[in-house]
Amino acid sequence: MDFWYTYIVLAEIYVLLGLSTNLLVGIVGIFSVSQAAVFGVGAYIVAAATMNDTLSFVPALLIASACGLALNVLVTLPSLRVSGDYFVVTSFGIQLLATAIFTNWTEGTGGANGLPGIPPPDIFGLAVTETRQFLVLSSVLLSLGCLAFWLAMRAPYGRLLRAIREDELAVAAAGKNILFAKVSAAALAGAFAGSAGGLYGSFLSFVDPSSFDLDASILLLTMVVVGGARTLTGSIIGPFVLLALPQLLALVDIPTTIAAASRQLIYGVLLIAFMLFRPQGLAGEKL
């Protein structure tokens, strides 16, 4: 039973992350491969803060999400001012830079060995130690995330973001501030990714750079693409499907040395196939 709980909790964390990616890539149409970096920053912040008893879980999570927000604003503001392709370069750069920091800043992040022994979260004195209890916590946070996403998309703000993707020039001509809308969407995405990271670290009680590298960003993009861009359903389906994939692969006899490569290969094939034949994903709208 615990196996299923673990699967669901992880999938829920990735749904939260998927919502953030979907907001950026699906709704506003900004290509990003640095979401895993923001996710990682959130995870490391919560890990560092709760391990030394500097902070308890709730404020640490809030700080993680604020840092995710700030990071995304810092990254998008200068590049989106110029053009979308500049942001492609920026996001590749941030992702590689973040991996370098996670791997090489040994005092802060434990380097390639990672940080073990992150304490389980406690919510105002209530310790969440069992997977079952964690499932409740992640479900609550996910529901909040979904609600926020849904409300934001119903609001005029959501329509503005969709309109920007359809026709940026028309929106600008209507007197809307495009840069502000894009940067604020990125900020929201950053806050989601940061808090998802904090949840991830304290659930696994261990973080290492391999969960937050370029491959992880590609996995995230695959989740959004397979599930379907721009819809809540799509963001939920994607992670559940993609996280089941490694379990299925474990049934096939693949040497462990190339297991990671074959997983990533499948993500690549999925990205290409969906872009060619079904750009709306399983349950989304046309990208």
Place this chain on the structure above:
Amino acid sequence: MILLQLLINGLVTGCALGVVAISFSLVYSTIKIFHVAHAGVYTLAGYIAWSLSTRGVPSLLAFAGAIAFCALVGAGIQQFLYRQLERRRASHLVVLIASLGMLAVIQNLIAGIYTPNILQFQIGWSQTTLRVAGVLLSYTQLLTVAMGIAAYLGMMFFAHRTALGKRIRAVASNPFLADITRLEPKRVYVIVIAIASAVVALPGVLVPLDFGLQPYSGVNALLTATIAMIAGGIGSISGAFFLAIGIAVVQNLSLLVIPGEWSIGVTFFIFVIFMLFRPTGLFTAR
């Protein structure tokens, strides 16, 4: 002396990266696709050359084989991926995601076939070194510089003096007009990407002779190359080439004060400076 050695190393790396930058820039300014999979083609070249030469093929022939293979792969990507996407009226974002998918496919096929570990790639002459004025230079490095300069001059000549080069520039500046004047943009695109893939295979086979082969190393090279392209001014061949050399030199000189694993930070810092103060680049094409 160490300063001079680092300067030389920077120049050598810069020549290789410069060629990556001009080939990427050729695709970007003509087809207007941010061809991320180019990094995969770059990595592929080294592995093909390695496979051929460990099977006893003479090194020059192995290089030629790798270059030809990369040209084919590039043309295939255009014909079977980008063109199909264009027919489906895919947005810029969709093409980018597909290109990223292609990069993942190429890199992980390589990692699956050759294992993700670093592979040493040596040919009889590649490690022979010369000492010139106290600076150590290997034949590989000399060849890289010669290749870089030849590729740069060749590309300049090709783009400005040959009929095909002019046709490519015409298609780049106005695909619609090129279409009605029967310059056949779609065929030009395939040719352009094949040429760019062949050109990127040159540093692709030479750099591993110095640094070994790794399936995921292409992304770093491509990142520096795209930064050079932007900093040099999009559309400018000279800008991309010389800025790549400049960035590589700064990167190498920074080793004096900053450990090597942070060099990505140095590159990125240069990009941020350009983005803030001169987003159109140094040599903007008119």
